[in-house]
Amino acid sequence: MKVYVDNAATTKMSRTAIDAMLPYMEALYGNPSSLYSIGQAAAEALQRARETTAKCLGCEAREITFTSGGSEADNQAIISAAALGEKKGKKHIISTEFEHHAVLHTLNKLEKQGFEITLLNVHENGIVTKEQVASAIREDTCLVTVMYANNEIGTIQPIAEIGAVCKEKCVLFHTDAVQAAGHLHIDVKKQNIDMLSLSAHKFHGPKGIGALYARKGIQLTNIIEGGAQERGKRAGTENVPAIMGMAAAFEEACGYIDKNSAKISALRDKLIDGLSKIPHSILNGAREPRLPGNVNFCFEGIEGESLLLLLDQKNVSASSGSACTSGSLDPSHVLLAIGRSHEIAHGSLRLSLSKWNTEEEAAHILKAVPEVVAYLRNMSPVWRDLKESKKKFIL
Numbered sequence: 273m274k275v276y277v278d279n280a281a282t283t284k285m286s287r288t289a290i291d292a293m294l295p296y297m298e299a300l301y302g303n304p305s306s307l308y309s310i311g312q313a314a315a316e317a318l319q320r321a322r323e324t325t326a327k328c329l330g331c332e333a334r335e336i337t338f339t340s341g342g343s344e345a346d347n348q349a350i351i352s353a354a355a356l357g358e359k360k361g362k363k364h365i366i367s368t369e370f371e372h373h374a375v376l377h378t379l380n381k382l383e384k385q386g387f388e389i390t391l392l393n394v395h396e397n398g399i400v401t402k403e404q405v406a407s408a409i410r411e412d413t414c415l416v417t418v419m420y421a422n423n424e425i426g427t428i429q430p431i432a433e434i435g436a437v438c439k440e441k442c443v444l445f446h447t448d449a450v451q452a453a454g455h456l457h458i459d460v461k462k463q464n465i466d467m468l469s470l471s472a473h474k475f476h477g478p479k480g481i482g483a484l485y486a487r488k489g490i491q492l493t494n495i496i497e498g499g500a501q502e503r504g505k506r507a508g509t510e511n512v513p514a515i516m517g518m519a520a521a522f523e524e525a526c527g528y529i530d531k532n533s534a535k536i537s538a539l540r541d542k543l544i545d546g547l548s549k550i551p552h553s554i555l556n557g558a559r560e561p562r563l564p565g566n567v568n569f570c571f572e573g574i575e576g577e578s579l580l581l582l583l584d585q586k587n588v589s590a591s592s593g594s595a596c597t598s599g600s601l602d603p604s605h606v607l608l609a610i611g612r613s614h615e616i617a618h619g620s621l622r623l624s625l626s627k628w629n630t631e632e633e634a635a636h637i638l639k640a641v642p643e644v645v646a647y648l649r650n651m652s653p654v655w656r657d658l659k660e661s662k663k664k665f666i667l
């Protein structure tokens with residue numbers, strides 16, 4: 273048995289998505305900007321994909337720009353809002369400490385260009401409140417960007433409420449919805465969202481394709497110069513097969529949100545209950561509201577990387593947090609943001625589930641993780657000091 277529980281890093285493509293792509297690689301490979309028939313067939317497909325994507329978000333097709341993924345959509349949204357703000361002399365941006373690096377690093381760059389960035393603290397429960405946002409907004413604030421659901425600890429933010437605060441104060445509101453799209457119901461109009469980023473490979477679509485929703489009237493800045501594709505806002509020949517795969521995967525995921533989330537969250541709850549029994553462990557982030565597929569724990573006295581390697585030997589593919597920071601020795605900025613110490617943050621485990629995980633797999637995980645944790649603690653000098661009371665337990 274191979275147990276894949278790293279769906280927050282990426283997902284396996286669905287058959288529907290693959291089938292939707294194949295015709296555009298085989299027969300209908302034309303460039304959508306060409307006038308002959310296979311080009312026009314591609315152009316029509318592109319329009320259908322844009323309409324499908326828009327329908328899943330509750331917006332209009334012309335409000336969708338296809339990008340190379342979630343990172344590009346985040347970059348473009350933030351850079352566009354900053355450019356619009358700068359024109360009005362507004363150079364203050366509000367975000368949170370636990371955003372994805374696609375957001376945080378873009379904000380760092382803007383800070384060097386003279387923007388002032390306020391990063392809101394995140395409560396230990398992994399939730400940012402509308403009151404925090406409201407009290408940070410100033411006369412010169414041009415953008416609030418708060419992620420929809422956190423990619424490491426799975427906590428879901430009060431997006432509609434934060435959007436309402438921004439709307440009232442006439443500040444643009446962007447949300448990185450890469451972990452939410454296809455997993456939670458989204459309605460950009462009802463939720464007061466001005467800009468939203470999504471990525472296909474997080475909902476069983478292909479990698480290297482995503483979308484940026486920008487409410488009509490919001491002038492986007494192009495970050496890739498060239499041809500006039502995407503209404504002049506994103507140059508480069510459209511990746512038609514990937515766009516078709518994304519639209520099919522998104523439509524499929526959105527059609528089964530309730531059914532999938534009931535199934536996946538039941539497995540999640542079983543895992544949370546089971547892993548909570550491991551002594552000196554803690555669930556990261558509130559139990560609710562939480563992504564249906566997210567489980568994230570810290571275990572005191574162990575080191576996350578060794579945990580992952582040993583789990584891999586037991587055929588469990590999991591993660592310590594974000595795929596972007598694995599390989600570096602820095603603890604997760606998300607776990608530090610919710611107040612975990614460096615020492616505790618190093619012993620983290622994220623399991624992110626999909627509709628394809630089974631009860632048998634959950635049972636396998638619930639056997640494997642406690643075994644591996646006990647094995648590592650046995651070898652750990654830190655654990656020995658804790659047991660011999662030379663050090664105090666934190667958890």
Ligand SMILES: *Cc1c(COP(=O)(O)O)cnc(C)c1O
Pocket residue numbers: 280281340341342343344346372374419421422423448449450451471472473474480481482
């Ligand atoms: C995966 C992810 C991204 C990056 O998306 P890519 O398509 O891989 O560039 C951005 N934000 C969040 C929250 C993510 O989980």
